[in-house]
Amino acid sequence: MPDWITHIAVAWIIGTLLGLRYKQFNQSNTAIIMVGALIPDIIKISIITNYLGYNIYNYITPIHLPIGSIIIVGMITLLFKEKKWIFLFLLIGITTHYLLDLLLEGEGMTLFYPFYWGQWQLGLTTSQDYTSTIIALSAVILVYMISRYQNRIRG
Secondary structure, eight states: OOOHHHHHHHHHHHHHHHHHHOTTOOHHHHHHHHHHHHGGGGGGHHHHHHHTTOOOHHHHGGGGSHHHHHHHHHHHHTTSSOHHHHHHHHHHHHHHHHHHHTTBOSSOBOTTTTTOOOOBOOOOBOTTOOHHHHHHHHHHHHHHHHHHHHHHHHO
């Protein structure tokens, strides 16, 4: 934990729950939140490039810092007409990503770079523990049932 399944599941849960309250959070926008939750892990591309003989990890590591992710979100936002909303949805996604990554134990995350170089972690789980993935997927089922019930009442 948190693997990509957990990141996507938690982003879907947040988007769906917000959609029950606010009309701006529809299924398309929830998908944008889910994409935002994966943006910090763009650095995983370096695994593929290592097999091709190129080590780009040191060049793209800043993407997994909040400031780097926000810069990527800003660049992606330029491709859309409703920039304010797309920026918000992607920002919600990267926020869920970093909140989940805070749960890991290990070297920690440099959350306030470049203002503070200290690393933060809660150390509640490891990347090999899939208990939180099972919890997240169970919560997806629960939120799905709640959203279907809400849609029946409205519908």
